[in-house]
Amino acid sequence: MVSAAFHSEMNNMPPGDAAIGFSLAEQPDTHTMTIMENTVNEKGYRLDAVAYTAQVEKTDLEDKSYIGQSVVTMDIAPSWVLNHGGISGVKIFRLADDGSSQLLDTKFSGLDTSFNMVFTGESPGGLSMFALVSVAPQKVTVAPTTSSVISITPLTPSETSVILIPPLVLFIAFVTLRRK
Secondary structure (H helix, E strand, O other): OOEEEEEEEEOOOOOOOOEEEEEEEOOOOHHHHHHHHHHHHHOOEEEEEEEEEEEEEEEOOOEOOOEEEEEEEEEEOHHHHHHOOOHHHEEEEEEOOOOOEEEEEEEEEEEOOOOOEEEEEEEOOOOOEEEEEEEEEOOOOOOOOOOOOOOOOOOOHHHOOOOOOOHHHHHHHHHHHHHO
């Protein structure tokens, strides 16, 4: 079970026929998924998973003209969060009506009454399509390096000037000499 909600500042009194609808879906369409992946990559992450989307449908209400700063709240089962990298990897993605997209400043807000984990995101541009996603660091490819091989040849007895004695042998010799 998941849920989502929002609250928004109203910049102006909306017209009498204005309406807002809200629906949840499991996955975005292919085009939206591509935009999501590109947005996440631009921020230095890779898209790990999409939990669900929340679509806000507006009639006679334009962002910025009528709808101002908005806060989106989305919740999800703790098992989903744990299976997808933990709290720090959970983000709220926004796709605006004009096609622009962003990862919202997302915060973990606690648990709801069903013990789902609640995340909030500030949306300065208003309402549109949102998705609760998990992101992970982009994989870094390390180029193989070449290493030099050093050749070591053993010294002959005539070239040896230092004799190494293991510490245990020195200890036994010291104890033995001390007893005498």
